[in-house]
Amino acid sequence: MNEEEQKNILFQEGLSHYRSKDYFEAHESWEDLWSDYYLEDRKFVQGLIQLAVSFVHLGNGNMNGAKSLLNKCTEKFKLFSGIHRDIDVNQLLDEISEVKKAYEKLGDAKDFDWSFVPKLD
Numbered sequence: 001m002n003e004e005e006q007k008n009i010l011f012q013e014g015l016s017h018y019r020s021k022d023y024f025e026a027h028e029s030w031e032d033l034w035s036d037y038y039l040e041d042r043k044f045v046q047g048l049i050q051l052a053v054s055f056v057h058l059g060n061g062n063m064n065g066a067k068s069l070l071n072k073c074t075e076k077f078k079l080f081s082g083i084h085r086d087i088d089v090n091q092l093l094d095e096i097s098e099v100k101k102a103y104e105k106l107g108d109a110k111d112f113d114w115s116f117v118p119k120l121d
Contacts, residue, residue: 007037009044011085017121023059026054044084047076048120050094055117061109070100084102092118 001009014029030049057065072117074096080089080101095118102116 003037005098007033007039010036012046014052015120018048020116021117023052023055027056037119041084043076043079047073047096047110050076051118058103058109058112060085063103063106065101066109067103070103087095087120092120094117 010033014026014033017023017029018026019067027049030045031050033039034042034045034049050069054066054069054073057063057069074093077096078090079092082089095116099116099118102113106112
């Protein structure tokens, strides 16, 4: 298997974990991709890692960590536009904005409506 295939497998693994709501494993796959290879769009992949870890923190009740990483990933995604890696970046930013609003209204992380999580399709 060549390097491009390995990179694609790691990216797709991350997407698959993310879509099945296993945010920790999504972050692990994407972090392997981000750290093991030089990527032209490494900031985009880093944004995906931060997005996934935001939801890991949320699941652990760490609202400060969740909010912080959501802000960090937003800054990364703003560097991109249109469709990137088959993800509609503008739609993703809109969905993240909705998650931010939901985070602000939360009294307790347990009350988060997980339907707000961006789908990444």
